[in-house]
Every structure is written in structure tokens, then in C-alpha cells.
Amino acid sequence: MSVLENQLDTHEARENFVVDTKEKAVWALRKLAKIRREMAENQAIAEEEIRKFQVWLEDVNGALQKDAEYFEGLLQAYHRMVLEENPKAKSIKLPYGTLKARIQEPEYIRDEEKLLTWTKANRPESIKVKESVDWSSLKKTIISTANGVAIDENGQVVEGVTVVERGIKFSVEVAE
Known part of the structure; x- marks a missing residue:
């Protein structure tokens, strides 16, 4: 029997199946429990794969993040130097991006x-x-x-x- 015929049989059986006795209700609950177990297994497999990808991503991006922080620090130091020479240089436009400096409002810590x-x-x-x-x-x-x-x-x-x-x-x- 092909997969399609099996699906058609299942579809026809579903249309005709009615829970009208305690035995059929027990069977339907058992079937539902099996379906939910299978769904939980699928969820567990997916979560494990996601966890593996997250570990991989943290590993490969960890070194890149350190590099990014290093270059951001260099650019901030450069911008501070430019600001000391020209206090109006709040933004510096460059071919690959813009350096921006904003005066922040003070933070109020309240009790x-x-x-x-x-x-x-x-x-x-x-x-x-x-x-x-x-x-x-x-x-x-x-x-x-x-x-x-x-x-x-x-x-x-x-x-x-x-x-x-x-x-x-x-x-x-x-x-x-």
C-alpha cells in the first residue's frame, strides 16, 4: 500500500470515526497520549539541536566580539581626541560608517x-x-x-x- 493510499484510508477513517463508547474514548486517549509523547520527543530533539547551534554561535562569535570591542575602543579614543580639538565634532562621517557622540541625560536613582x-x-x-x-x-x-x-x-x-x-x-x- 502506498503512502497516499494509507493517508486516504486514515482520512476516510477519521471522517467516519466517532467516540461513542467508553472503549473508544479510552482508545482515543491512548492515541492522543502517543501523539503528545511523539510531539514532546520532537520538541526535545529540536531544543537539543538549537542548543548545539547556540554553543557553536557563541564559540565563533566570541572571538569576533572581542575584536569588535577592540576596534570600537580605538574608534572611541580617536573620537575623544577629535572632540578635544573641536568640541563641535559630535559626528564624524567616514566611508564605512559614522562616529557619533551624544551628551547623555543624568540618571536619577530613586528610592x-x-x-x-x-x-x-x-x-x-x-x-x-x-x-x-x-x-x-x-x-x-x-x-x-x-x-x-x-x-x-x-x-x-x-x-x-x-x-x-x-x-x-x-x-x-x-x-x-
């Missing part, structure tokens, strides 16, 4: 707790107050109607809430 205390005492206008709905408590008071409208215990429509009824969610857990 949020101390900063908040100080700001409350000295600059209260710089304090943000964020309002938000306590959904867990509000949800307890909402009733959903058949047409997807949310109402509160007084019968008022709750603006900003649409109720979407969801059906039963099924899942299959295969024993390992």
Missing part, C-alpha cells in the same frame, strides 16, 4: 518610598492619584440579563459593562 514622602511634604502638586474601579466588589453587585446587559441590585443599567455569556469549556488531560 520611591523616601521620594514619595518628600514629595508629599514639599511638592504635593507632583503627586499622581489614580482612580480605578474595584472590579471584584462591583462584580458581586452586578446581575446579567439575557440580552447581555449588566444591571445592579436596583435594576439600573451599569454603564461600561457588557456581559458576554460563554459556553462550557472542555479540556482533555492525558495521563502521562
